[in-house]
Amino acid sequence: MFAYVESLRMALSAIWDNKLRAVLTTLGIIIGILAVTLMGTLISGLDRSFENSMSFLGRDVLYIAKHEWFGQEEWWEIRNRPDLKVDYIEKLKNQSKYVIAAAPVAMRSVNITRKDEMAMGINLAGTTPEFAQTAFMNIESGRFYTEGEERSGARVIAIGYDVANVLFENENPIGKKVKIGNYVFRVVGVTEKQGKFLGLFSMDNRAIIPLGTYQRLFARRGWMRLDVKVDDKHIDEAKDEIIAIMRRLRGLHPEEKNDFAVNQQDAFRQQYQTMKIAIGGTGLFITVLSLVVGGVGIMNIMFVSVKERTKEIGVRKAIGATQGSIMRQFLLEALLICLFGGCIGIILALGGSFLIDKFVFPSTMPVSLAFISLILSSFVGVVAGLAPSYKAARLDPIEALRYE
């Protein structure tokens, strides 16, 4: 027992005698630990913003489009596919027992103006009132437009949070007029702040108008998506059923391929998993590499330490140190150097995580990772210390004493 306390004391004082050297040799370990913890922080942040983005795409909403998300088809193949039609919506709702709500969505980029203010590059969606159910958005003030307005082609518009901020700094936008090109619209609602989707495009940077109005003013034909909200207990059945209905609507023969795609949140999840594995793999590679380099450095410095202290080892053996106690002393020294590096790494990582959290995206450093880091650095320390410690333990006392 005392022997362990003493070994610890000896190891500590040996490190203290060579502070700078200890810090330098531990650099590899520091980088390794830094890499693993920062990677964890990064992934935690990505996870969080990904889940946040996924909440814009309900798990129970299927997105029927001409192309598959992250699909492998050639662009020209997709181009040749017939457009989706608005009247599919009614047919889907009538023929499927799982559909709860469905909305066709057409979209283009426009500039919205009001007096001198202009909101540029706004995603303008033309859709039906059921979009409010399929799109996971809430109206912050005002209301969404009605069936009646939709059918009559009324020039009403719901604007995103950011659009409202740009055009109506301190005013209440409800009931005010905005212009898209030369067309005047009346603002009926403002949607709640939602944030960015996968950090790419803002969900608050959009505006929504009735589909009828959209088609009359901007495009009769063209790109369209059908958002279908289904019973969340039967998502897979619903998907199969919708595919079957769509094939019927498209008049496809059994041997023909689908000329449409039913997309789901899962597509993003799979894509994200792949990316996460890539990030994790890279981080792991850096970690392992720097830990190995760090370990070799520690081993090297421990060999130097053993060499320098050959005489001391001889003296200790002469007065009764066993091989075990010499081994323990040097192993502990290597272990402490590595743990020390690990702690510095964690402290730096805490700083790095704070910066990421503040300037990149909300994230936290996983506590478990800090523990893993410490265990990892201890492991490196012990492995790196083995050979030098063994060498020290096996030194012949007489030769060691004679060493100058």
Added chain:
Amino acid sequence: MADLIKLSGLQRYYEVGGETVKALDGVDLIINHNEYISIMGPSGSGKSTMMNMIGCLDSPTNGTYEFEGEKVHEMDDNQLASIRNRKIGFVFQTFNLLPKLTALRNVELPLIYANIPKDERLELAEIAMEKVSLTDRMHHKPNELSGGQRQRVAIARALVTNPSIILADEPTGNLDSKSGVEIMDVFDELHREGNTIILVTHEAYIAKHAYRTIHILDGRIEKDAQNKTTKQRKIQSKKKATA
């Protein structure tokens, strides 16, 4: 009681470049408790080799070594370490103190390996420092001490575990004659207190402090005799004991 030390036909050979160096070539020797022995002989005759052997730092090529009846030549490394720790105190020509530790810490060191609790360690170390009259230098580092003082610290370290024997290989070799005499006074006193002491020296006046002098030549004991003055000193010490 068994002899303290019994060497029989002890040999220690070194193979150097295909040649055999016979550092010890058949040593028979018995040492009893409370003996005071000096070992003399020309350079390279095997004195240090024999001291290392007695000190359990080295193992014989042939022959047997019994320490208090236990067969040292059959012991494994841990047993040897334990004997060195508890039964043997080493004093070296070059002191061999650990430079970063204070005198007291150096003296304490063998007790750490003996697994003795801290308070007791410090107490024993202080007692040992008293025996070598260095209580005022306990917290000095070795490089803050004179050669003679360093050697006294080394002696304190050797005797702190209360060993069965103290081995000193040319303890005065690095000292001026005045410090050398002081060191010998310490050994004389330790012997009077009942310790067993073996020391190697090249100086006849140092060797005379011992009661028995062994002469070594080419790895063999050439002469082993009681010193002239022994009788007188025995009478002296008896007088002391009765007084």
